[in-house]
Amino acid sequence: MSEPHIETPEELDRSDARPVDEPAPTGGSSPSSSATGDPDLLLEVDHVTLRFGGVVALNDVSFSLRRGEIFGLIGPNGAGKTTCFNAMTGVYQPTSGAIRFQGESLVGKKKHEITRGGIARTFQNVRLFPEMTALENVMVGADAHHKTSVLSALFRLPRFWREEKSGRERSMELLRFVGIAHRAGDVSRNLSYGEQRRLEIARALATDPTLLCLDEPAAGFNPAEKVDLLALIRRIRDTGVTVLLIEHDMRLVMGVTDRIVVLEFGKKIAEGTPAEVRDNPAVIAAYLGVPTDAA
């Protein structure tokens, strides 16, 4: 398990947080592989650099995700994995480079715009509404897609009730899908740690994402829970959702992903299938703490 994350919830809640003093790039200016119009190309991280003052958290990182794959983002502590998630989900703006989702630039977009656009995420540390029930927590996610106006919600017009009912049914379905329907009416702080992590996944799925980003979903899990999680990730993919996974547990990553990118000190040091990455000397050196040229 890695160290607790450096960001505070307050920092993350500032949807326009910018880690550097530099102006935000207008986005989409770098060489566009989406110009090829490849419909299978879902997400492109294109020469992204992101600095926090003197720290270069991401250094000219490029990779792309294809629709329907389970993609792993791995690397030692502090390699830049969470920063990469944060740049993709609107928490931070890249210092330079472009991030495109379904051909459209994400740079400059707010978190809620990115969620509505089809990217959902979970966090390294559980972030639920502790006093709400499990069902209510998922319904909050489902609400992101409601079209009810403030007026129809205020006056409880028919549209409001229709959406309320469909949100509730959909949320129950998602609790069943992640295996915790029996806890629907319990306040989330009373759920076990494993159930809370599943609940977070259900809540993220409630936004109907095209891409689901899971930040260390197996942290703190025992081996049996990890096996269940692996099966759940596969089932999510089988519903048509592309999955991007940050995970320290190598067995889990190697067992579930189709492709992997490895970061070290903010740089991409390898990319390939699990077998290719496992045998890559630079990756072995990064994980064993050996300088690459000595490997």
Ligand SMILES: Nc1ncnc2c1ncn2[C@@H]1O[C@H](COP(=O)(O)OP(=O)(O)OP(=O)(O)O)[C@@H](O)[C@H]1O
């Ligand atoms: N908000 C921040 N302010 C300053 N520096 C930061 C901030 N967030 C991350 N960093 C730095 O950026 C680098 C990359 O951190 P990041 O959290 O992305 O790594 P990580 O690969 O997710 O690590 P871990 O596996 O430990 O979670 C680190 O040097 C970290 O200290």
